[in-house]
Amino acid sequence: MLKKYLTREVFELLKERKTSYGSTLLDVIRSGLCNPDSHIGIYAADPEAYVVFKELFNPVIEEYHGFESSSSQPETNWGNPEELGNLDPDGAYIISTRVRCARSIEGYPFNPTMNETHYLDLEKKVSGVLESLTDDLKGQYYPLLGMSRETQDQLIEDHFLFKEGDRFLEAANSNRFWPKGRGIFFNDTKTFLVWCNEEDHLRLISMEEGGDLATIYGRLVDAVSRIEREISFSRNSRLGYLTFCPTNLGTTIRASVHIKLPRLGRDFEAFQEMARKFYLQVRGTRGEHTESEDGVYDISNQRRLGLTEFQALSEMRDGILQLIEQEKALEGTEQSP
Template sequence: MAFPRFPSDCHSLLCKYLTPELYKRLKDKKSRYGFTLEHLIRSGVANPDSSIGVYVGDEESYDLFAPLLYPIIREYHGVDLHAPHRSDMDPVHLDIDNPDPQGRFILSTRIRVGRNLHCFPLGPAIAQRERLIVECLAVDALKTLKGDLAGAYYPLSGMDEKTKQRLIEDHFLFKEGDRFLEAAGLNRDWPEGRGIFHNEEKTFLAWINEEDQFRIISMQKGGDIQMVFERLSRAVRSLQQRLTFAYSDRLGYITSCPTNLGTAMRSSVHIRLPELGRDRKTFESIAKKFHLQIRGIHGEHSESEGGVYDISNRRRLGVTEVEAVKEMAKGVKALIEEETRRGA
């Protein structure tokens, strides 16, 4: 493989940091799972409109390709990688009030974390047999959950139409990844080894072998962020009694996309802000102050519908889970105050 030719309008972090000299230095390196520089940058080369451009195949590759990955991680997260990452998922340390107790603005709250098993390759490098083993380990662990977390697992492979339609209506069903994930190798052997777990109340959910091996999700209608976080914390704590998740003192929880390192957490609300939505400058100014990300209701690259937006934390590395959720809650409160000031 020769040094890739990027178009002149490429603005990804891969384009910014991959020089011919660095390429020559890294091109022959290979992890114990056979992951190479070519695999690492494949998605960003195929999709020069990527914002990042790299997907990592295993824990070792974060060290092996550190000369390329660490500058990307530093710029995206804005952190000093010499400091250790701290994790804190203790709900007692969160202790926040509902920012919308009357339910006028927040439609729903959702907090998820990504996790991958230690000593297994990540999605871009995992073999079919290994993915099936991950699924088996995940199902065994999920079946031990008790009380309000207890539920059932639905494998995507061989799923009957009735179950499929119900999961679509519940907005639980995940599909093959987009062109960025496809180029990274994350869609291989679809849908084998993938599945969905959810509890009876439909407030706890786990996606198995999507972008990461685990997407562990707590959600409910309204703005009780404390309750959603507490449920997620209990679930993760229970799963950690049976599973060992990949973790680095410097990078936090290991994920296939470097943007999710650290807490690997996305804490979000669907919130109705029609007045503020008409003033994008002010909207984005508040979001920037509290390190928030603004999306449409159907996720990244989607548009708002009916003045409803998906607002989430942007910072994941260099902050604890509690700090990330507190920051999101403060930002949401500020957005509500501005919307109210405008007569909403």
């Protein structure tokens, strides 16, 4: 998309612009320049970049999200989590469910423009708020600085902790001053996690085994609401919540399941096409750029911009239920004489 939309005309228009944080066009496009195989190729160096470099961002956002430059993100609407129910009450298909959202903290730039003080100040503010949470959200913050390699590897293996080394983020200057200012919070039951200063300022994650989407989503809604009382988030009236990557705007909600669909997976192209009809994205067992293991897939909602939080969850729920029905139908076909 960078190659498609950074025309000579757009380049000449944007090449000398700067945000009030000092971010330039080079900060926005450097990851795509270093990684020609990147699907998108651009990142926002700070919240203002979406406006200052709108001639580049707007067409990318429109193509990826189907969100026109004249459109506006609806107001936040979490809806009633209880209406989502349990997607797999018998536990036959869904291994685990995860709902996460990203947030950027008002007054701070994003990774390419953040200095060491920004990282440390933000971490201090965030960890203080997180460690004041009570009840089922009560937990502890663990800074990455000083954490043993063994502990890090175990948390990564458990799908709790992010890891360094993504070449797209590295090229975007996302890993500067690593591991300073980075860390992870999780509650005592390890069903609620927060990543601090990984790709975004905050990644808030609610998860547990099984398909009880109502409980998992409800926990996230409660956590975000409590944290927002203490910290102001960056939100734009047109694009919704602002984050580092233009693929993750609006609600920033990603609701996903690890689900066993081995029969659907036999014809992967047809499987993907079916999922797209329900606005779902299919990934391998361990996420983006991985393969399925034993017929297990990571499937999530694709649309995040132009709809409310509850609408995004409802689309995901309806799509997953349809895929389960399709898998059941294939099972029935195999069992027929």
